[in-house]
Amino acid sequence: MAVRHIVGIDIGTSKICTIIGQIDKDDRINVLGSGIVPSKGIERGMVVNIEEASRAVIASIDKAELTGYRVVSAYVSISGRHVRTYNRKGVAAISRVGDGMVTRDEIMRAIETAQADALPTNLEILHVMPYRYILDGNVVRDPIGMHGFRLEVDVHIVVCEMVAIQNLIKVLQEAGVEIDEVVLQPLAAAEGVLTAEERESGVVLVDMGCGTTSVAFFAQGNTWHTHVIPIGGHTFTSDIIMTFQINPHSAEHNKQVIGDAIADPVRHNEYIEVEGGRAGDYIEISRLLFNQCIQARADELVDFVIYEVNHSIYDGAYASGIVLTGGGAQMTNIDMLFAERFSAPVRIGIAHDVYGLSDALNSPMYATALGLIRWGYHHGTTDDGTRANDEGRWVELYERFKEWLREFLP
Ligand SMILES: Nc1ncnc2c1ncn2[C@@H]1O[C@H](COP(=O)(O)OP(=O)(O)OP(=O)(O)O)[C@@H](O)[C@H]1O
Ligand SMILES: [Mg+2]
Structure with missing residues (x-):
């Protein structure tokens, strides 16, 4: 694939991050420019004020463009309560013309029937991902070239x-x-x-953002399930504000500096001075109580993730455990809490093989923005994201989805 410029814009609840990147043939991302600004007009991953949000996006792009590239198109992230997911089954008879052998055409036909089950008309399809193939009643990894009569395809639809x-x-x-x-x-x-090995052996990605926590399950190289939980770092901060009656800045600051997802009566047996309801006023609070407040919410969040894992159609093991991304992954001991509750290995995910990376981007907070670049390279069909483009065409999502889907087929 030709080297080209790809732009990722992660529109988060707390920050907007634009990255201009380039991927070389060894799948390494070269960051050519980046712009991170506080988010505006976004609540729980959703646009609530178009004017404010676009001003923030422009500010982020302007910063990234300081390196001399002009952004004309971008891969954009989405999260939030308005995202829903479904699992559906599609079926196709294998054509006798081709000697009864499965081809991509049969798979595409089966996937199309999976979508035929009417979805509410106010919904737009974002992703359709086949995760399991059943040929004449037997589960097969890659049906292409195999002989049979009836092909079933299980798909995950976002x-x-x-x-x-x-x-x-x-x-x-x-x-x-x-x-x-x-x-x-x-x-x-x-x-x-994620590495290809992790996706193969089974892994749960949990992105802990400001307004949402989103999860995606991968196994046997496929995406089995995704879900968005409307709890994020903001929820933890609100809990602290309400419990201790301290101002939002103090709550956010202390959460990040002394917060711990595992409240420990021994380690946290002390009183600490924090800024109270008004700037400049200080109050003493129990550090143990502070972290118990955090752990209560963290436990609830883990409960939600466990619920999703238990209700996933995939019944094999997630041998590669959990990978945490997003700003919330930086909370002290959140990885320990997940490891204890899941009895599985847990690691913090930072984008790998990234070059020209300023230290600021070397954090789980920027996994999504950097991942968008790699997504564009692997699944994209578009022109260079920084070259002037005079057609001014807007995406026809369905056509794009069809092209993109081909990338997922075996
Ligand atoms: N050290 C830390 N401890 C606890 N929380 C932290 C820490 N650092 C950052 N956070 C939290 O991470 C959140 C921001 O994460 P992130 O940038 O991934 O969110 P976002 O992408 O803007 O939001 P979303 O994806 O939900 O729309 C904030 O709520 C912040 O409080
Ligand atoms: Mg995010």
């Missing part, structure tokens, strides 16, 4: 409320940027941090 996509498109339009593709956040983060 949809989003139409208005949310339209608002996102509007934000990018106002910023003068075309959308190459809208990508579900944990899928982008997974591109950034």
Whole structure:
């Protein structure tokens, strides 16, 4: 594949991050420019104010463009409550014309029937990912070239409320940027941090953002399930504000500096002075109580993730355990808490094989933005994301989805 410039814009609840990148033939990302600014007009992953959000996106792009590249199109992340997921089954008879052998055509036909089951009309399909093939009643890894009569394909479908996509498109339009593709956040983060071996042996990616926590399960090289949980770092901070009646800045600061996802009566047996309800006023609070407040929410979040894992169709082992990304992954001992509750290995995911990376990007917070670059390289069909493009075409999502889907077929 020719080397080209790819732009990723991660539109998060707390920050907007634009990265101009390039991928070489060894799958290494070269960061050519980046712009990180505080997010505006976004709540729990959703655009709530188009004007504010587009101003923030423009500011982020302007920073990234300081290196001399002009952004014309970008891969954009999406998360939030308006994302829903379904598992569906599609079926196709194997044509006798081709000697009864499965080809890509049969797989495409089966996948199309999986979508035929009417979805509510206010939803837009983002991703359709086949994860299991059954040929004449037997599960097979790669049916292409095999003989049979009936092919069943299980697919995982990610949809989003139409208005949310339209608002996102509007934000990018106002910023003068075309959308190459809208990508579900944990899928982008997974591109950034997971290895092919982890996807094969089974792994759960958990992206802990500010407004949402999104999860994606991978096994046997396929995506089996995704889900967005409406709890994020903001929820932890709100809990602290309510419990200790301290101001939002103090709550956020202390969460990051002294917060611990495992409250420990021995390690945390002390009182600490924190800024109270008003700036400049200090109060004493129990450090143990502070961390118990954090752990209560963290436990609830882990409960949600465990629920999703237990209800996933995949019944094999997640041998590679859990990979945590997003700013919340930086919370002290959050990896320990996940490891204890899951009895599985846990690691913090930082995008691998990234060059020209400023230290600021070397964090799980930027896994999604960096992953969007790799996503664009692996699944993209578009022109150079930084070259002037006079057609001004906007994405026809369905056509793009069909091209993109071919990348997922065996
Ligand atoms: N050291 C830390 N301890 C605890 N939380 C942290 C720490 N560092 C950052 N966070 C939290 O991470 C969150 C920001 O993460 P991130 O940048 O991944 O969110 P986002 O992408 O903007 O949001 P979303 O994906 O939910 O739309 C904030 O809520 C912040 O409080
Ligand atoms: Mg995020």
